Amino acid sequence: MIKQAFVAALLSLCAWAAQAEIINIDNAELARLAASGVAVIDIRTAPEWRETGVLAGSKLMMFFDEKGQVDAPAWLAQLKTVAKPGQPVILICRSGNRSRAAAQFLTQQTSYKTVYNVTAGINGWVGEGRAVVPVKAVTVACAAGAKC
Helix, strand or coil: CCCHHHHHHHHHHHHHHCCCCCEEHHHHHHHHHHHCCCCCEECCHHHHHHHCCCCCCCCEECCCCCCCCHHHHEEEEEEEECCCCCCCCECCCCCCCCHHHHHHHHHHHCCEEEEEEEECHHHHHCCCCCCEECCHCCCCCCCCCCCC
């Protein structure tokens, strides 16, 4: 009886994990998904947003702070104001590394099932000559001084 319960729990966990997915995307797919309404979350730091600009319509939610720390509960609370668990999200950072880490966190530790990672990050976007807007034109989802 205990063995059957253990096997059932293990199968349920495997089925749940199989449903969560990180999908690496390029800039063309980013543009298509963003145009279809999938939320774009820029997880870089404020100095990075100011340096390069940001994608129009993206939500600015720093995942790692300047010291490399994460306040996961605060960040998730911010994310839930933009995309509810179960809705797809697109994560972008400078080069695709931090967004991949954040995507892994979302798919492994939360109920977000479809997380898109922009593999070339904002550097790739800008490198292709695609449009960005100054950060002052976008509302930052994190209050100044707050971790998110």
